Amino acid sequence: MKRIVLFSGGSACRSINIALCRNGAEVTRIVPAWDSGGxxxxxxxxxxxxxxxxxxxxxxxxxxxxxxxxxxxxxxxxxxxxxxxxxxxxxxxxxxxxxxxxxxxxxxxxxxxxxxxxxxxxxxxxxxxxxxxxxxxxxxxxxxxxxxxxxxxxxxxxxxxxxxxxxxNVWPSSIDRDLVLSATLKDGRTVVPQDAITTMSEPDARIGIAKLDLGRAGGERPTANSAVLDAIAQADLIAFGPGSVYTSVIPHLLVDGVVAAVEQTNCPKVLIGNILQCRETIGLTLADVLSAFDLQWREHGGSSNLFSHILANRVLFPFEKTVGRFPYLTDGLSDAAPYTLIRDEFEDAWSRGQHDGEAITASLLKIVSAENGPGRA
Incomplete structure (x- = not known):
């Protein structure tokens, strides 16, 4: 039974979580501890x-x-x-x-x-x-x-x-009770807390997010949940995404101890690209999202490259096409890069804009089988 750790938000990886369970994986979900809405x-x-x-x-x-x-x-x-x-x-x-x-x-x-x-x-x-x-x-x-x-x-x-x-297993990345997420826009303004970032106006969204900060009410840094560190240490594969990039996925890297634990674990690390843009990623490509991950990874102590594999949905249209309010997320990635780029049709045929959980699961389990050493079974 392969141990898969998913850093995600609440609902975006639902189909993937379900498919992994049904294909015999031992799944641990790491979810945000800074939700301020709903x-x-x-x-x-x-x-x-x-x-x-x-x-x-x-x-x-x-x-x-x-x-x-x-x-x-x-x-x-x-x-x-x-x-x-x-x-x-x-x-x-x-x-x-x-x-x-x-x-x-x-x-x-x-x-x-x-x-x-x-x-x-x-x-x-x-x-x-x-x-x-x-x-x-x-x-x-x-x-x-x-x-x-x-x-x-x-x-x-x-x-x-x-x-x-x-x-x-499901664990919050930190058990600190008073975490507040804030985003600094590229024009210098700050948006706080999490639900304000998720629902920011379209003009603000198009300005874009320059950096994130996750802190406690008293100014202390957030500390990692020990259960999360244990899960990372035992993982056969660690995946980030899908989900709201700036409010549900990247902020996990801002929790003290998470970056070091991920870097020390000798297993594949995979970015699961979103199918669509969202309010937080208007006008961005998957390459831009990868750069945002890399920024927080390096700022919080990461030295080697974070991702060994990128799963990118193959966009089949030579023009911009939307599902609902948002266009498809194009990847803009280079094949000559320090990661394995896997482009495939990862969109659910019946739920446009959503991931095909079985297709993603098949790719993740194939990566585990190919990359993990015999001692990590």
Whole structure:
């Protein structure tokens, strides 16, 4: 069983994660710890804890890939309705927390007791005026587990995996609770935090991002999660992407200890290029994205080249073509480079703009088979 480590965001590598699980890989997802938007934002602001949204989303993807479809997974995938008043939303939450939901009723007592304990721990911590609307039940359970285990997110993830029957690992690259991501644009202005970068205006996006910074509220540097360092050390292949380049993927390199660990691990390191441009990469090529990775890699202690392989989607059009709002990401890469460039048709035939998980997985496993020494099986 090959050990694959994926540095990614929450959803962009979903099809790849699922395909790797179904093809027998032992997958570890490394997800951001600096998410400042989405439905988990209110939890982070209320409790001052690490954002759990990307963690929960990756765990649910892992569950899907491993064929876990039990009642616990169904509960963790549920959300509170959006178009409700505050009191009605709270009552919907209590439908779960007070054991009224039929899925809870038919669970094994130990599982049910653990879930109810975590939901009620969460409810006690956030107070009576918390806005539950559009909140993820899985986020509430995972946060409750974190609170019940003295704020230890790694223990909370371990417990959550056991509740759902998940074998694969999902870890935030840092367990620091107060991380803030900022971007300096090429005109010198700063955009902060993460969700402001992701949703910046199109004029700002076209100016482009010059550099990133990831820091703690008190000015300290972020430190790597020990579970992440262990996963890197044991990896047969490490992949970066796909995902939001400047907010979900590159910032992992800004966490102290990650660059050194990746450089010391003797295995292939692969960049999985996006299919489309996004708000963060308007007007860029995959070669520009590679340069952005290289900048942060060198600034944080990397000496050798980061990537041994680049997976680039072959763009079949001699003109600019869009899917929705964004054009395809052309690669602009040279075949004469210090990495192996693999150009192929990596786009899903049924979901334009998305990766074909099976095609990417086939390439990754082929790289592992060709590149890893016999001692790393």
């Amino acid at each position: 439905s988990s934002k209110v939890i982070r602001e209320r409790l001052g804890i690490l954002s759990v949204g990307d963690i929960r989303q990756a765990l649910m993807t892992m569950a899907h890939g491993e064929g876990c479809a039990g009642d616990v997974v169904k509960i963790c995938n549920a959300r509170i309705s959006t178009n409700l008043g505050l009191e009605d939303a709270r009552n919907e939450f209590l439908f779960y927390a007070k054991r009224s939901h039929p899925l809870l009723e038919r669970m094994e007592p130990g599982l049910r007791s653990a879930i109810l304990n975590y939901l009620n721990t969460f409810a006690s911590a956030v107070g009576d005026d918390f806005d539950f609307r559009h909140g993820s039940i899985g986020n509430f359970i995972l946060t409750g587990a974190c609170l019940a285990h003295n704020g230890d997110v790694n223990t909370a993830i371990f417990v959550f995996r056991k509740l759902c029957g998940i074998n694969g």
